[in-house]
Amino acid sequence: MKAIRIHQFGGPEVLKLEEVPDLYPGERQAVVKIHAVGVNPFDTYIRTGTYALKPQLPYTPGADAAGVVTETGPGVKQFKVGDRVYVAGTISGAYAKFALCQESQVHPLPKNTSFPQGAAIGVPYATAYRALFDKAQSLPGETVLVHGASGGVGLAAVQLARAHGMTVIGTAGTERGKTLVSEQGAHHVLDHTQGDVPEQVKKFTADRGADVILEMLANKNLGKDLSMVALRGRIVVVGNRGTIEINPRDAMSRDATILAMTLFNLSDADRARVYAALDAALESGVARPVIAKEFPLAEAAKAHEEVMKPGSYGKIVLIP
Numbered sequence: 001m002k003a004i005r006i007h008q009f010g011g012p013e014v015l016k017l018e019e020v021p022d023l024y025p026g027e028r029q030a031v032v033k034i035h036a037v038g039v040n041p042f043d044t045y046i047r048t049g050t051y052a053l054k055p056q057l058p059y060t061p062g063a064d065a066a067g068v069v070t071e072t073g074p075g076v077k078q079f080k081v082g083d084r085v086y087v088a089g090t091i092s093g094a095y096a097k098f099a100l101c102q103e104s105q106v107h108p109l110p111k112n113t114s115f116p117q118g119a120a121i122g123v124p125y126a127t128a129y130r131a132l133f134d135k136a137q138s139l140p141g142e143t144v145l146v147h148g149a150s151g152g153v154g155l156a157a158v159q160l161a162r163a164h165g166m167t168v169i170g171t172a173g174t175e176r177g178k179t180l181v182s183e184q185g186a187h188h189v190l191d192h193t194q195g196d197v198p199e200q201v202k203k204f205t206a207d208r209g210a211d212v213i214l215e216m217l218a219n220k221n222l223g224k225d226l227s228m229v230a231l232r233g234r235i236v237v238v239g240n241r242g243t244i245e246i247n248p249r250d251a252m253s254r255d256a257t258i259l260a261m262t263l264f265n266l267s268d269a270d271r272a273r274v275y276a277a278l279d280a281a282l283e284s285g286v287a288r289p290v291i292a293k294e295f296p297l298a299e300a301a302k303a304h305e306e307v308m309k310p311g312s313y314g315k316i317v318l319i320p
């Protein structure tokens, strides 16, 4: 079968489509024929070899995908051959025609959800859920600022927060992105390329500030976030690409909490709980992934370039 392989860390050009051996399921494992693969910014960090998580070379990248179960190993109880599924993590890598998965990494894909949408769930929705509910302990009636709402994680956060009964303020860097954030449920939409986000957030919250801020680019915004978080507010650092100087007094004067997360630190029990909630959100229509662009699997390098560009509009997927 065909898969993208990385033999050395580096730029997008190290992603090569190659022939690899077929996969066979062991105990409590399944093989899934992949119809769509989710491209996460995280895949590009790992590819460079400078990220904390460094796989052994060569490897097939990717954590998220959706497709159909083609083979199950002994002891698999939740799925049968022919089931439509999404996968959140694999054993063999998702940028491929087929993936080998633990049964616990495989989830049902409802009929109303397409394969590309299924490939957009694993990392983005679990990150949004973890940040909103496990970390910030968000409550109905509170206001959340999704600072970077036009991408995979941001749109997931907007949808989940809106359904939770929160007032949602979302930001994007383009008019097209702002329209999408509004369509997906944000009550107010702002442009994070403009300097007036703190003033606008205060205006929308009668000067209180946002109770919860999910931050997609902390190295740019953490200082500003501290100026627009409410008394006893919580900021969750989800994304960061550098360093920043902040004034801790801004946090002190608000009794504010700065939290941070990496999805890959989830325990098995937390993972099972988070995906059970997401499976319900998909089934009920609360989770409605938005696809920005599709690339053929062979063009994985182009997709890696695209996912790091500004102007997000949902999720980028590969089609094997």
Ligand code: NAP
Binding pocket: 040, 041, 042, 123, 124, 127, 147, 148, 149, 150, 151, 152, 153, 154, 171, 172, 173, 174, 177, 192, 193, 216, 217, 220, 221, 237, 238, 239, 240, 261, 262, 263, 264, 307, 308, 309, 310, 311, 312, 313, 314, 315
């Ligand atoms: P994505 O789909 O590429 O979206 C990136 C988002 O960041 C877009 O909404 C983009 O908006 C926004 N952005 C760009 N410049 C910004 C700025 N100055 N201020 C605020 N937002 C800005 O990526 P994603 O999958 O949603 O992930 C978002 C970030 O979280 C990435 O850095 C990713 O690595 C990280 N992440 C972390 C975890 C974790 O476990 N901690 C898990 C998943 C993702 P425009 O394009 O409209 O400007």
